Amino acid sequence: MSQTTKRADVAIVGGGAAGCLAAIAAKEANSAADVVIVEKASIRRGGSIACGMDAINVVVIPGISKVEDLVRAQMSAAQGILDPSVVRAVGEESFGVLQDLESWGAKFPHNEQGQYETFKQWSARDSAAAVTSISMEGDVKVILDREVEKRGIRRMEHAPVTSIHATGEGATGISGLNIRTGEFFTLPAKTVIIAAGSGARFGLPETGVLHAIFDCPACAGDSYSLAFRAGAGLVNMECVKHYFTVRYFNGPGLAPLSHGSRLVNALGQAFLEKSASGDLELQNYMDLFSAVQREYKEGRGPVYIDTRPLSPNKVAELERCFFTTERPTFKKFFEERGVKIGRDLIEGNLSEAVLCGGHGINGINVNAKAETNVKGLYATGDGAANATSLMGAFVLGRIAGREAVAFASKSANPALEAKAIEAERERVLAPLKRAEGIPPILLERKIRQIVNLYVDNPKSGPKLLTAQMHLSRLKEDVSRMKAADLHDAMKAVEVQAILDCADMVTAASLARKESRWGIYHYRVDFPKRDDENWKKFVVVKRDRSGSATTSVEPIPGG
Amino acid sequence: MQIQIDPNKCNGCGVCADICPVDVFRLNEEKKLAEARYETDCWYCGACEGDCPTQAIYVRLPYLLP
Numbered sequence: 206m207s208q209t210t211k212r213a214d215v216a217i218v219g220g221g222a223a224g225c226l227a228a229i230a231a232k233e234a235n236s237a238a239d240v241v242i243v244e245k246a247s248i249r250r251g252g253s254i255a256c257g258m259d260a261i262n263v264v265v266i267p268g269i270s271k272v273e274d275l276v277r278a279q280m281s282a283a284q285g286i287l288d289p290s291v292v293r294a295v296g297e298e299s300f301g302v303l304q305d306l307e308s309w310g311a312k313f314p315h316n317e318q319g320q321y322e323t324f325k326q327w328s329a330r331d332s333a334a335a336v337t338s339i340s341m342e343g344d345v346k347v348i349l350d351r352e353v354e355k356r357g358i359r360r361m362e363h364a365p366v367t368s369i370h371a372t373g374e375g376a377t378g379i380s381g382l383n384i385r386t387g388e389f390f391t392l393p394a395k396t397v398i399i400a401a402g403s404g405a406r407f408g409l410p411e412t413g414v415l416h417a418i419f420d421c422p423a424c425a426g427d428s429y430s431l432a433f434r435a436g437a438g439l440v441n442m443e444c445v446k447h448y449f450t451v452r453y454f455n456g457p458g459l460a461p462l463s464h465g466s467r468l469v470n471a472l473g474q475a476f477l478e479k480s481a482s483g484d485l486e487l488q489n490y491m492d493l494f495s496a497v498q499r500e501y502k503e504g505r506g507p508v509y510i511d512t513r514p515l516s517p518n519k520v521a522e523l524e525r526c527f528f529t530t531e532r533p534t535f536k537k538f539f540e541e542r543g544v545k546i547g548r549d550l551i552e553g554n555l556s557e558a559v560l561c562g563g564h565g566i567n568g569i570n571v572n573a574k575a576e577t578n579v580k581g582l583y584a585t586g587d588g589a590a591n592a593t594s595l596m597g598a599f600v601l602g603r604i605a606g607r608e609a610v611a612f613a614s615k616s617a618n619p620a621l622e623a624k625a626i627e628a629e630r631e632r633v634l635a636p637l638k639r640a641e642g643i644p645p646i647l648l649e650r651k652i653r654q655i656v657n658l659y660v661d662n663p664k665s666g667p668k669l670l671t672a673q674m675h676l677s678r679l680k681e682d683v684s685r686m687k688a689a690d691l692h693d694a695m696k697a698v699e700v701q702a703i704l705d706c707a708d709m710v711t712a713a714s715l716a717r718k719e720s721r722w723g724i725y726h727y728r729v730d731f732p733k734r735d736d737e738n739w740k741k742f743v744v745v746k747r748d749r750s751g752s753a754t755t756s757v758e759p760i761p762g763g
Numbered sequence: 764m765q766i767q768i769d770p771n772k773c774n775g776c777g778v779c780a781d782i783c784p785v786d787v788f789r790l791n792e793e794k795k796l797a798e799a800r801y802e803t804d805c806w807y808c809g810a811c812e813g814d815c816p817t818q819a820i821y822v823r824l825p826y827l828l829p
Binding site (some may be wrong): 245246247249250251252255256362363382384411412413414415416417418421422423453454455532533534537538541695 | 781782783784785786800801803804805806807808809810812813814822823824825826827828829
């Protein structure tokens with residue numbers, strides 16, 4: 206089955222936090238515009254903050270923090286390799302977004318003086334209030350779902366987008382697969398906003414369980430791959446993110462530090478106090494990771510989160526954060542292992558490799574208007590390079606929605622190419638038609654193994670070239686995949702997105718002939734940071750053969 | 764089973780199939796009951812447990828090490 210649906214002014218790929226804000230902003234700017242969210246799952250629970258989030262990590266609150274402090278902090282954390290105007294734009298509108306969220310029913314607790322309850326992240330403890338975090342209560346996705354519904358925004362759910370169509374003139378629409386009806390659909394659109402999340406399924410986790418990963422597995426790298434295939438440029442793909450997590454569980458290991466826990470090595474010694482120096486999340490992640498690796502190297506690993514110094518009040522606070530909004534199944538994990546917060550040591554370690562433009566800096570190259578280099582194509586959320594976490598998704602979403610709807614009002618109806626639609630239909634449906642072949646999850650496991658073995662740190666020229674050799678063989682296997690059903694057909698497309706991500710990261714890692722960002726990009730063969738030659742973007746684009754190609758470009762405003 | 768659905772509580776409303784971020788559930792039309800058809804894809808976010816109107820779902824963790 207194939208169907209072309211009604212044309213949209215603004216088509217938004219992904220109904221997470223970023224996509225919802227984009228849709229609301231577009232509709233508020235022009236209530237007559239046809240705005241549609243096309244979501245892989247449901248708007249109610251789709252995306253990384255499915256069950257809520259305990260805090261917003263970046264917000265500039267008048268009287269408490271300043272936009273320029275935020276810009277300085279994030280630029281320094283990114284070691285200068287980030288567009289400062291994007292961070293500034295997020296800072297400037299962050300308080301407005303907070304007020305919107307509040308008016309829709311999200312709760313930001315106030316203290317006894319009637320001011321917002323803010324806290325410093327563990328990494329910001331020594332600094333001025335450069336980055337203010339604010340506690341958040343309420344089921345944010347349910348709230349956003351309701352606000353989207355109220356405004357008459359069109360929605361297509363259970364409908365993973367597989368392709369963004371673009372000609373030399375710009376974006377013309379999207380195609381996707383309805384995984385409930387089996388219908389391959391095409392939606393002509395004057396503008397398209399990519400809000401399809403991070404590249405969560407990148408490295409293979411220590412447990413070997415494909416979905417036992419930090420970020421939502423529905424975010425398979427769709428944003429990155431969709432942009433890449435539409436001709437958009439991506440930056441910092443060589444800066445591969447890891448989180449610090451409770452080992453073998455996909456819950457954050459750093460939240461306990463903000464609540465007063467400390468990190469200790471196997472000898473029970475606190476080892477971080479001296480190395481956590483600065484005021485910057487990314488910078489301190491690097492300090493932390495270097496310190497963890499040092500403890501292992503010198504025979505004092507594993508490392509543990511020591512929750513014993515916590516007062517009963519702090520224990521209760523941390524349990525509330527862990528067991529409700531942050532990750533409800535945390536409770537089961539601790540119960541299964543007989544671990545009690547406040548009494549026990551909890552082993553921590555680095556997560557699998559992740560791509561993320563919100564918590565990291567790699568993603569689609571956008572400017573302060575959320576524009577990509579493809580006309581009519583915008584990006585926000587964890588797939589866009591912004592380094593401002595959930596607030597970046599909210600604000601850039603709002604900006605993208607506003608800009609897109611204005612652009613749409615001036616543009617002619619999109620002219621989709623029938624040949625491109627047909628080719629996409631064939632690509633998406635082919636795995637369902639094969640009598641036999643490779644199950645998508647087997648191919649996924651192979652790609653993610655290659656990422657662990659050859660693409661992730663420590664990197665070197667020979668390892669990365671070996672990765673390219675393996676990846677090009679795996680690319681050939683794409684046309685041998687067999688999908689058992691529609692759920693599997695979605696996976697077959699996701700696997701190709703993961704493969705695109707691996708290709709992009711490998712090419713960018715080869716291009717950046719220096720080491721930077723601690724373990725996020727460590728080249729054994731170029732071990733030093735080289736600011737003189739490398740305070741630049743490595744921009745990745747797709748060449749005619751479909752492979753990643755790189756160019757080195759100056760940083761805007763840098 | 765990693766995801767346990769109590770057949771005595773499930774009313775076949777399909778909320779779980781609608782909201783799961785990673786498409787784990789389908790409604791068994793014959794039995795009028797939800798089933799966790801793709802439970803190995805579970806991210807154990809707990810959305811289904813919380814949204815099920817009859818509290819019929821219990822999510823166990825996958826077999827994580829150690």
